[in-house]
Amino acid sequence: MILDLLASGEMSLTSVRMLRHCLTAENHEAVLARARGRRRKDIEALVAELAPRPDVPPSVRKLPSARPAAASMPASGAGFSSAASAPSHAETGVGSTEPPPILTPPAPMPTRRPIIETTSPERYRVQFTVGKETHEKLRRVQALLRREIPDGDPGAIFDRALTLLLEKVERAKIGGAARPRPIRSGTDNASAGSSRHTANHVKRVAWRHDGAQCGFVTADGRRCTERTFLEFHHVKPYALGGPTTPENISLRCRRHNQYEAELVFGPRREPSRREASSQEPSIWEDDGGGRHV
Numbered sequence: 001m002i003l004d005l006l007a008s009g010e011m012s013l014t015s016v017r018m019l020r021h022c023l024t025a026e027n028h029e030a031v032l033a034r035a036r037g038r039r040r041k042d043i044e045a046l047v048a049e050l051a052p053r054p055d056v057p058p059s060v061r062k063l064p065s066a067r068p069a070a071a072s073m074p075a076s077g078a079g080f081s082s083a084a085s086a087p088s089h090a091e092t093g094v095g096s097t098e099p100p101p102i103l104t105p106p107a108p109m110p111t112r113r114p115i116i117e118t119t120s121p122e123r124y125r126v127q128f129t130v131g132k133e134t135h136e137k138l139r140r141v142q143a144l145l146r147r148e149i150p151d152g153d154p155g156a157i158f159d160r161a162l163t164l165l166l167e168k169v170e171r172a173k174i175g176g177a178a179r180p181r182p183i184r185s186g187t188d189n190a191s192a193g194s195s196r197h198t199a200n201h202v203k204r205v206a207w208r209h210d211g212a213q214c215g216f217v218t219a220d221g222r223r224c225t226e227r228t229f230l231e232f233h234h235v236k237p238y239a240l241g242g243p244t245t246p247e248n249i250s251l252r253c254r255r256h257n258q259y260e261a262e263l264v265f266g267p268r269r270e271p272s273r274r275e276a277s278s279q280e281p282s283i284w285e286d287d288g289g290g291r292h293v
Helices: 002-008 013-019 028-035 040-050 132-144 154-173 200-210 254-265 273-278
Strands: 115-120 123-127 230-234 249-253
Touching: 002 013, 013 028, 013 040, 028 040, 040 115, 132 154, 200 230, 200 249, 230 254, 249 254
Parallel strands: none
Antiparallel strands: 115 123, 230 249
């Protein structure tokens, strides 16, 4: 059954390797049916559901420092185990051609890859490396929050910090607000069409409507799955009279925003070398038609 799924492309060798400890004679048909066509993170969630693991205890520890490498052997083959055994000028003579020992610089510590791993349904293990200043900030926050978080759990502090950061970023990027202000008169759909500026309430509607994902759909009905570098796109270009209203604003990733602009206005002309040298640096913005200026 696994060979058939591999031959058809519905599963990969990586997926089979991840599921190998979860497959039994009783459940393999149902599990493989659920794993067909799934991405890696979906397979990880399935494994966590079938074989949940307990939560990892909080841990903050200092990584070992790199050990200096031992001195390499000189060209003559003589070894130097200590400073006392090294030949002096009196022993070798001022004009001695005896080469000095070659010291190898300490090897850098290997970079540890951050880890976000599903351990059980709706539970995740997060592991990353921070610097000295970040570690000191963590210790200070733990000391200040001892009443609220007696055990100083870094996971609880991490959740609070992410909540505050997310509110700040959403407020700046998409006009997010816990209690949005009511729309004032003069900012309705009729007046919005005369302005290129995308109001915060329009951003919020577009973000919810498209589910924080690029809204481009191909001719065969497949939707773009990109969730990063999203931009607010005028379905009917602003340059052609498209209003900046919730009905005309949608999310696009950078590539599909440029692609739809080129469908309407043609390919963007690259400036010549003389034009590029004479132009001052500018901030790239969406001109309302999906095109960047």
